[in-house]
Structure formats: C-alpha cells, structure tokens
Amino acid sequence: MAADRPPRTTVTSYDVARAAGVSQSAVSRCFKPGASVAPAKRDRIMAVARELGYAPNAIAQSLITKRSGLVAVIISNLTNLYYPEVLAELSRRLDARGMRVLLFALQAESDVDAVLAEVWRYRVDGIIAAARLLPAQLAAIAERGLPLVLYNRLSEGEPVASVCCDSVAGETLLIDRLVAAGHRRFGIISGPADSSVSNERVAAATARLALHGLVPLLAPGQFDHASGRAGLESLLAQADGGLDALVAANDLMAIGAIEAARARGLAVPGDLSVVGFDGVGPAGWDSFRLTTIRQPVQRMTEAAVALLAERIAQPELPPERRLFAGEFLPGASARLDPCPE
Amino acid sequence: MAADRPPRTTVTSYDVARAAGVSQSAVSRCFKPGASVAPAKRDRIMAVARELGYAPNAIAQSLITKRSGLVAVIISNLTNLYYPEVLAELSRRLDARGMRVLLFALQAESDVDAVLAEVWRYRVDGIIAAARLLPAQLAAIAERGLPLVLYNRLSEGEPVASVCCDSVAGETLLIDRLVAAGHRRFGIISGPADSSVSNERVAAATARLALHGLVPLLAPGQFDHASGRAGLESLLAQADGGLDALVAANDLMAIGAIEAARARGLAVPGDLSVVGFDGVGPAGWDSFRLTTIRQPVQRMTEAAVALLAERIAQPELPPERRLFAGEFLPGASARLDPCPE
DNA sequence: TTCGCGATTGCATCCGAATGCAAACGCCCA
DNA sequence: TGGGCGTTTGCATTCGGATGCAATCGCGAA
Numbered sequence: 246m247a248a249d250r251p252p253r254t255t256v257t258s259y260d261v262a263r264a265a266g267v268s269q270s271a272v273s274r275c276f277k278p279g280a281s282v283a284p285a286k287r288d289r290i291m292a293v294a295r296e297l298g299y300a301p302n303a304i305a306q307s308l309i310t311k312r313s314g315l316v317a318v319i320i321s322n323l324t325n326l327y328y329p330e331v332l333a334e335l336s337r338r339l340d341a342r343g344m345r346v347l348l349f350a351l352q353a354e355s356d357v358d359a360v361l362a363e364v365w366r367y368r369v370d371g372i373i374a375a376a377r378l379l380p381a382q383l384a385a386i387a388e389r390g391l392p393l394v395l396y397n398r399l400s401e402g403e404p405v406a407s408v409c410c411d412s413v414a415g416e417t418l419l420i421d422r423l424v425a426a427g428h429r430r431f432g433i434i435s436g437p438a439d440s441s442v443s444n445e446r447v448a449a450a451t452a453r454l455a456l457h458g459l460v461p462l463l464a465p466g467q468f469d470h471a472s473g474r475a476g477l478e479s480l481l482a483q484a485d486g487g488l489d490a491l492v493a494a495n496d497l498m499a500i501g502a503i504e505a506a507r508a509r510g511l512a513v514p515g516d517l518s519v520v521g522f523d524g525v526g527p528a529g530w531d532s533f534r535l536t537t538i539r540q541p542v543q544r545m546t547e548a549a550v551a552l553l554a555e556r557i558a559q560p561e562l563p564p565e566r567r568l569f570a571g572e573f574l575p576g577a578s579a580r581l582d583p584c585p586e
Numbered sequence: 587m588a589a590d591r592p593p594r595t596t597v598t599s600y601d602v603a604r605a606a607g608v609s610q611s612a613v614s615r616c617f618k619p620g621a622s623v624a625p626a627k628r629d630r631i632m633a634v635a636r637e638l639g640y641a642p643n644a645i646a647q648s649l650i651t652k653r654s655g656l657v658a659v660i661i662s663n664l665t666n667l668y669y670p671e672v673l674a675e676l677s678r679r680l681d682a683r684g685m686r687v688l689l690f691a692l693q694a695e696s697d698v699d700a701v702l703a704e705v706w707r708y709r710v711d712g713i714i715a716a717a718r719l720l721p722a723q724l725a726a727i728a729e730r731g732l733p734l735v736l737y738n739r740l741s742e743g744e745p746v747a748s749v750c751c752d753s754v755a756g757e758t759l760l761i762d763r764l765v766a767a768g769h770r771r772f773g774i775i776s777g778p779a780d781s782s783v784s785n786e787r788v789a790a791a792t793a794r795l796a797l798h799g800l801v802p803l804l805a806p807g808q809f810d811h812a813s814g815r816a817g818l819e820s821l822l823a824q825a826d827g828g829l830d831a832l833v834a835a836n837d838l839m840a841i842g843a844i845e846a847a848r849a850r851g852l853a854v855p856g857d858l859s860v861v862g863f864d865g866v867g868p869a870g871w872d873s874f875r876l877t878t879i880r881q882p883v884q885r886m887t888e889a890a891v892a893l894l895a896e897r898i899a900q901p902e903l904p905p906e907r908r909l910f911a912g913e914f915l916p917g918a919s920a921r922l923d924p925c926p927e
Numbered sequence: 928t929t930c931g932c933g934a935t936t937g938c939a940t941c942c943g944a945a946t947g948c949a950a951a952c953g954c955c956c957a
Numbered sequence: 958t959g960g961g962c963g964t965t966t967g968c969a970t971t972c973g974g975a976t977g978c979a980a981t982c983g984c985g986a987a
Contacts, residue, residue, distance in 0.1 A: 255652075255730075257943055268967045273944055280946095283965060303707040304654060305943035307645045308972045318689075323674040326667075326867075333664040336691040345704060348659075348687040350677040363686065366644040389596075470871065504872040526665075530811065531845040532873040598973055609937045614974055621976095624935060646973035650942045 256299040265293040276301050307368060315369040316344045316553065319360060321351045321376040325468060326497055327523045327540075328375065331396065334546035335373060342554055344370065351376055354439065361385065371553045374398065377439060392556035394549045397540075399441050406556065406564040408549040412442065412522075415538035415571040416449035419492065419520045424457045426581045428489035428518055431461035434476030434502065436468040436494040443468070443494045446522055450492050462488070466498050473501020481509070488517055490579065496521035496528040496537055503533055503578060518579035524572070536579035538571035545569050597640040606634040617642050648709065656710040657685045657894065660701060662692045662717040666809060667838055667866045668881075669716065672737065675887035676714060683895055685711065692717055695780065702726065712894045715739065718780060733897035735890045738881075740782050747897065747905040749890040753783065753863075756879035756912040757790035760833065760861045765798045767922045769830035769859060772802035775817035775843065777809040777835040784809070784835045787863055791833050803829070807839050814842020822850070829858055831920065837862035837869040837878055844874055844919060859920035865913070877920035879912035886910050 258272040265272070267290060274280035275290045282290075293299075307313040316339055320328050336346050347369060349360045354377050361382060364372065371392040378386075378395070383403050386393050395407035423431075433450055436443025447463075454461050464479040466472030473493055480488055491506075493499035499521030503513050511517050514536075521528060524539025548567045556562050575581065599613040606613070608631060615621035616631045623631075634640075648654040657680055661669050677687050688710060690701045695718050702723060705713065712733040719727075719736070724744050727734050736748035764772075774791055777784025788804075795802050805820040807813030814834060821829055832847075834840035840862030844854050852858050855877075862869060865880025889908045897903050916922065 255943095259943080269944075270946075270967060271965090273946085274966090277945080281965060286965085300703060300706050302649075302709060302943055303704075304645055304648045304709050305972090306945075308643075308649055308943080308974095309945050311972080313645060315688075323670045323677075324867075326670075329664045329667075329670040329673075332670075332689075333691045336664075336689060337693060340690075345708065346689040346691075347656075348673075348677060348689040349681075350674045350687075352678055362641060363644075365641050367686065368643060368645050470867065500871070508872060526667075526811065527868055530841070531849060596973095600973080610974075611937060611976080612935090614976085615936090618975080622935060627935085643973055646942090647975075648942095649944095649973080650975050652942080 256297045258299070258301070261290065261294050261297055261299045264297060265290045272299075273301075311368070313368045313370055314344055315347045315367055317347050317349060317360075317364045317367075317369045317372045317374075319349045319351065319357070319364075319372065319374040319376045321354065322468075323350050325495075326525045326527070327495070330525075330542050331375065331546060334542055335550065338546055338550040342550065344554075357382055364391075365389065371557050373549055373553060377441065390560055392553055392560065394553045394556075396545070396549055397442055399445065404564045406552050406566070408545050408552065408567045409569070410538075410540040410545065410571050411568050412445040413449040415522060415573075416446055416492070417453045418573055419522075419536075419538065420450055420453040420457070422581050423490045423492075423518060423520065423579060424454075424459070426518075426579075428580075429459060430484060430486060430489040431459060432464065432477075432480035432484065432488050432491045433461045434464045434466040434473060434480070434491065434493045434498050436466055436498075438465070440468070446494045461492070466494065468495050468497060470497050470501040473498030473503075474505040475501075477502040477505040490518040490520070493519065493521045496523045496525045496535055499535055499537065499578070500527060500533050503535075513578050514580040518581075520579050522571075524574055528574070528576070534577035535574070536576035536581070537574050539574050540571050541569050597638045599640070599642070602631065602635050602638055602640045605638060606631045613640075614642075652709070654709045654711055655685055656688045656708055658688050658690060658701075658705045658708075658710045658713045658715075660690045660692065660698070660705075660713065660715040660717045662695065663809075664691050666836075667868070668836070668864045671866075671883050672716065672887060675883055676891065679887055679891040683891065685895075698723055705732075706730065711898050714890055714894060718782065731901055733894055733901065735894045735897075737886070737890055738783055740786065745905045747893050747907070749886050749893065749908045750910065751879075751881040751886065751912050752909050753786040754790040756863060756914075757787050757833070758794045759914055760863075760877070760879065761791055761794040761798070763922050764831045764833075764859060764861065764920060765795075765800070767859075767920075769921075770800060771825060771827060771830045772800060773805065773818075773821035773825065773829050773832045774802045775805045775807040775814060775821070775832065775834045775839050777807055777839075779806070781809070787835045802833070807835065809836050809838060811838050811842040814839030814844075815846040816842075818843040818846040831859040831861070834860065834862045837864040837866045837876055840876055840878065840919070841868060841874050844876075854919050855921040859922075861920050863912075865915055869915070869917070875918040876915070877917040877922070878915050880915050881912050882910050 258269050261272045262269045272290055274282045275287050339346055373394050375396040395405055397409050433447055435447045462480050462483045464476040466476045491502050493502055499519050503519050506513050506517050513519055521535050521537040524537050528535035528537050599610050602613045603610045613631055615623045616628050680687055714735050716737040736746055738750050772795055774788055776788045803821050803824045805817040807817045832843050834843055840860050844860050847854050847858050854860050862876050862878040865878050869876035869878050
C-alpha cells in the first residue's frame with residue numbers, strides 16, 4: 246500500500262535522536278528508569294520514538310551491559326505430560342520479571358553438551374534445568390559464573406541451587422497409607438535408571454516398606470504409558486501370590502498400569518491398589534481417579550524463578566535448596582482407610 | 587579450587603588472537619565456514635580457542651550481521667496436550683538448522699501485543715505462531731519484513747504463510763463414516779469462539795451434515811476436559827430424542843464427553859458414538875480408544891520450519907500454505923461400518 | 928634470481944546502545 | 958547583577974565480532 250519496498254525499517258536511537266533534535270545519549274537515557282532527563286525533553290523524545298516505532302535493540306543492549314535478559318530453560322522430555330505445565334509457569338514468571346525463555350528441549354541426555362555450547366554463545370543470564378547435568382557440566386557452568394537452578398533434580402554433593410518436590414515425604418505417606426489399609430504385597434515400577442527423580446522415589450518407597458518389614462517387587466519403566474502396562478505385566482508375572490498394591494514412579498505409568506490391570510480383569514482398587522506421583526491432569530479424570538501426590542507446580546516454579554533472579558542480581562549468593570511438600574490426592578485408585586488420624 | 591575469584595571468564599576473539607599471535611580478524615575468519623585462512627594457522631587458532639574455551643559471542647555476531655539465529659515461537663496454550671509435542675518437534679527441527687527457540691507462552695490472547703514488543707527488541711529472524719494474530723499484528727510483522735509462519739491458524743484473506751491440518755477433509759471423513767453407520771442425531775462441542783481451528787472444524791462438520799440433510803445440536807466448549815463433560819450434559823439436555831453421535835472439536839473434549847457419558851450409564855460406542863480431533867497420546871489409551879483424526883505433527887512441524895527457513899533466506903518469497911491430511915484413527919469410540927469402500 | 932599472481936593477513940571501521948566525564952544550563956539567593 | 962550549586966546534556970568511548978580493502982606472503986615460472 247505504502248512504499249514499494251519498505252527499506253528494512255530498523256529504527257535506531259540515532260534516528261530518534263535526529264528526529265527529535267537531541268543526542269543519542271538522551272534517547273538512551275529516556276529508556277533507562279532512573280536516568281537524568283528533563284521531563285519535557287523526555288516527553289518529546291518518547292513521542293517521537295512512538296511515532297517512529299522505536300524500541301531499544303535488546304541485542305545491542307546486551308552487548309554493552311552484559312545482560313541479555315535471556316534465561317536458558319533446559320527440559321529433557323517435553324512429552325512427559327508433567328513438563329508442559331512447568332514450562333508454561335516458568336515462562337509466565339520469567340516474563341513477569343522481564344526475562345525471556347531461550348528453550349532447549351533435549352532429544353537425548355547426550356545433547357546436553359551441544360546445548361551448553363549454545364548457552365555459552367548466547368550469553369544467557371542464567372539457567373533453569375530440568376535435565377540431568379553431569380558433574381563436568383555443572384563445573385563448566387559454575388566456572389563461567391552462570392546462575393543455575395535445577396528443577397526436580399538433585400546433584401549429589403554438588404553445591405547447586407535446586408527446587409524439588411519432596412519425594413521421600415510423598416512416598417512415605419503413600420506407603421504408610423497403603424500399609425495401614427492392609428496392603429502387604431507391593432510392586433514398584435521405576436522410571437529410567439538415570440533419572441534422579443525416579444531413583445529418589447523408588448528408594449524412598451522401598452525404604453519405607455522396609456521399615457514395615459516389606460520387600461517390594463521391582464519392574465523398570467521409562468516414565469511413559471506403555472511402561473506402566475509392561476511394568477504391571479512384569480510384576481504380575483513375578484508375583485506368585487499376586488499383588489496388593491502397585492507404586493508407580495509417576496502418574497503416566499500408574500495410568501498405564503491401571504489400564505493393564507483392567508484388561509486382565511483386575512478391578513482397581515478392588516483387586517489392586519495403584520498409586521502414582523505428580524498429579525498431572527489426566528490423573529484426575531474419571532477413568533482413573535488416581536491416588537497420587539500432586540507437585541505444587543505453581544509454588545515450585547515461583548521458587549525456581551526467584552532463586553535464579555536473586556542469583557543473577559547477586560552472584561555470590563550461596564546455592565540453596567527449596568523442598569516442597571506434595572499434596573496428597575486421595576483419588577480412588579487405592580483402597581485406603583478413611584482417615585489416617 | 588583454582589583462582590579465588592574467577593575473573594568472570596569471558597574469552598573474546600581478541601584473547602584468542604593474542605594467545606595465538608594473530609589478528610582478531612583471523613580468529614573471526616576461523617569460525618566462518620568459507621573464509622580464507624591458511625590451514626596451518628586455522629589449526630593453531632582453533633587449538634588455542636579450544637584451550638581457552640572460546641566460542642564466538644552470538645550477541646556480538648547478531649549485532650553486526652543482523653542475524654540473531656533466534657526464532658520466536660508463540661504458543662497460546664501449552665496446557666493443551668497437543669502443543670507440547672508440537673513444541674518439542676519445532677525445537678528439534680529449528681535446532682537442526684542452527685536456530686534457537688525464543689519461547690513465548692501466552693496467558694491470554696491479549697498478551698500478544700506485549701509479546702510482539704519483545705519480539706521486535708530481540709531482532710528475531712522469524713516467527714512461528716500457534717496463536718491468534720489480529721490483522722494489525724500481522725501488518726506490524728509484515729512491515730518489519732519478519733518472516734512468519736502460522737501453525738494451524740488461518741488468517742482469512744491475509745497473505746500469510748501457514749501450515750495446517752485439513753479440518754474439512756478430516757471432519758468430512760468422520761461425518762461420512764458416522765452417517766454411513768446409521769447415526770442421525772448429532773451433537774457438536776466446539777472450542778473457544780475465537781479459535782479458528784474450532785470454527786473450521788465445526789463449520790466443516792456442520793456443512794457435511796447439512797449435505798446429508800442433518801442438523802446438529804451445538805454446545806460451546808473451551809478445548810479442555812471439563813468442557814467435554816459439560817458439553818455432553820448440555821447436548822443431552824437439548825436432545826429430546828437422545829443423541830447418536832458426538833463430534834468434539836478436539837480429543838480432550840471428546841475424552842471428557844466419553845467420561846460424562848459413562849457416568850450417566852451410557853455406553854460408548856454402544857449408546858453413543860464419540861469422535862474427536864488431534865490424535866493426542868491419551869486418545870489412544872485403552873480407556874478411550876478414541877475414534878479421531880491424527881494430525882501429522884512430524885510433517886507439519888517440518889514444513890513449518892522449512893517454510894520459515896526459506897523465507898529467512900529469501901524474504902521476497904511469497905506466502906504459501908501447506909495443508910496436511912490427517913490420519914484416520916478408527917479407535918473404538920464410534921460405531922462404524924467395517925470398511926467404507 | 929626475479930617477476931607475477933593468487934592466497935593470506937591485518938587494519939580500520941561498523942553494528943546500536945550505555946555511560947563516565949565535563950561542559951552548559953537554569954535557578955535561587957545575596 | 959553576580960556567584961554558587963544541582964541538573965541536563967552531549968561527547969567520546971566501549972562491548973565483541975564481521976568484513977571491505979589494501980598490503981603481504983608464498984610459490985612456480987621465466
């Protein structure tokens with residue numbers, strides 16, 4: 246409609262300065278909160294800026310201020326049903342603090358090195374990772390003075406800031422309730438062997454069972470629906486006398502297990518109790534009404550962003566851990582006594 | 587372990603140049619594919635670079651080359667169950683082409699303007715949007731010469747590149763199969779009124795029913811599980827003579843509807859056939875075995891990225907649309923005749 | 928040994944905004 | 958009317974890498 250070839254409209258602070266009859270520094274100062282600019286001049290400049298459609302070039306700003314406003318968010322498997330919610334919340338909260346999400350969705354854990362190389366290049370201000378980082382990778386991050394917050398990951402012994410949902414408390418609660426209700430023959434479906442979340446949950450459940458003098462059967466899984474089905478089959482095959490309760494390391498596998506049980510004609514929770522962990526959306530659907538522990542995603546993401554922001558502002562802050570208690574969702578996939586107290 | 591205070595280790599091309607006894611330009615050229623550098627010198631420089639842990643500063647590169655390597659991905663509701671897969675695939679494919687994902691997860695459609703302001707600031711190379719963009723917003727994007735690809739969104743009349751799954755073909759197929767199997771009394775649950783995907787699907791289904799001389803009952807929904815339940819209730823309340831088939835604008839609502847039907851003692855598909863759209867993971871679970879149309883996410887995301895990459899390389903390319911046929915998943919939530927041919 | 932030509936290399940400059948510093952300004956009071 | 962002081966303002970420089978251009982190098986041919 247207008248010019249034939251819009252000349253790659255890129256308005257710079259110089260353009261605004263010229264149009265407003267001031268220096269480039271004046272324009273720059275207009276966009277800096279506490280800067281010293283005469284109110285009248287500021288108004289005039291801002292008017293011109295608006296008219297020309299000027300906005301400070303974040304790239305140029307980053308170069309000189311050494312603050313990119315970018316936060317690398319590294320997530321291992323977005324298809325997990327649990328992470329999308331986390332990602333959405335993280336995005337929202339980082340946004341609220343003026344930071345952008347540079348997303349890295351891992352295909353395989355081995356991609357981490359490649360991802361980190363990009364992270365270095367983009368001079369991100371910090372990293373939030375829901376992925377497994379090796380000690381060498383943690384060291385590389387620390388060496389560059391990059392603030393890091395791990396989400397639901399532990400790094401044994403390494404001093405790293407992290408936000409986690411309390412697996413031990415959660416599994417302990419589940420096990421105690423199940424045992425109290427009379428379950429004795431337990432099966433556990435774990436997640437991938439290299440998942441710290443899975444290891445933690447399985448260890449916690451196993452330890453608690455031991456306290457009750459019980460030893461569970463184990464089946465390996467991959468955190469997905471199919472693993473839940475396969476896991477149940479495997480456990481039933483192992484269990485001579487049958488199974489009273491199944492503890493899955495996450496909801497998705499618990500759901501898979503419930504379906505496998507039903508397919509075999511087992512009623513849940515009539516013949517078998519099933520519990521999960523996470524509290525994802527489908528867990529609450531009628532078809533499953535899963536007994537599980539819901540992670541407080543809102544509070545956890547808020548904490549992660551807060552921890553990160555603090556450390557970006559003050560890099561010398563020590564790493565801290567925030568441990569959140571999950572919320573017990575009774576559901577109806579496990580046979581429990583009415584009230585524990 | 588090493589120095590007390592690592593002096594904010596930021597290695598620049600000058601550092602590498604000094605250490606290798608060459609000029610900064612030489613270092614720069616080493617990292618540019620076709621550049622002219624003597625092999626021996628290149629090796630030496632790369633060795634020094636590796637030793638110092640040098641990587642070109644993407645921010646500085648962007649400033650001078652006017653290519654940030656960033657692609658803004660704007661997604662309206664990540665919690666949709668369908669988008670996480672899309673996002674993961676987009677991320678993977680952009681990555682493969684050397685581009686990074688700057689993620690914008692919308693809270694509300696009204697956030698788009700704020701998002702775009704950030705998009706301008708970061709000088710992204712292009713935009714992939716799975717969100718509703720207003721004509722004024724499309725114009726602003728076009729004015730800046732920013733390549734844009736819409737994902738599963740149409741922009742009536744506007745010349746914008748887009749990738750879509752063929753709603754008309756999909757719904758037509760579903761309706762034809764349902765009608766052929768004897769269904770006559772139809773109900774449709776739509777998505778949000780401002781969703782072009784929903785409008786398209788509902789319009790296509792309605793039009794096809796009209797061709798068969800049928801008029802469906804309608805219930806509004808929000809693309810979520812609860813809407814599916816509510817939608818079914820609403821439709822049953824409207825339908826005096828009962829309902830033969832329910833067409834939901836997406837899988838999530840179809841699942842909600844199935845659960846609501848069962849809760850009322852209706853068998854699916856015995857008493858009521860239910861079909862959805864998308865082909866999300868849970869649709870395939872035993873509990874639902876949803877009859878639906880699966881979007882070819884792999885091919886669609888590949889096309890989106892390809893369209894975008896082409897237009898970044900050659901901005902003058904005309905906008906094009908890629909329409910993909912969905913795959914019919916028979917499932918078992920609808921009573922159908924064995925074979926249509 | 929010298930010339931010629933293509934391959935290397937370095938110099939200088941540029942991208943766009945932020946900021947220390949000093950000059951210029953305005954205002955109040957004596 | 959002049960001096961003093963706190964604001965505004967502009968100048969010049971900086972961030973880190975890319976690149977046009979001219980100088981230099983290397984090597985084979987005469």
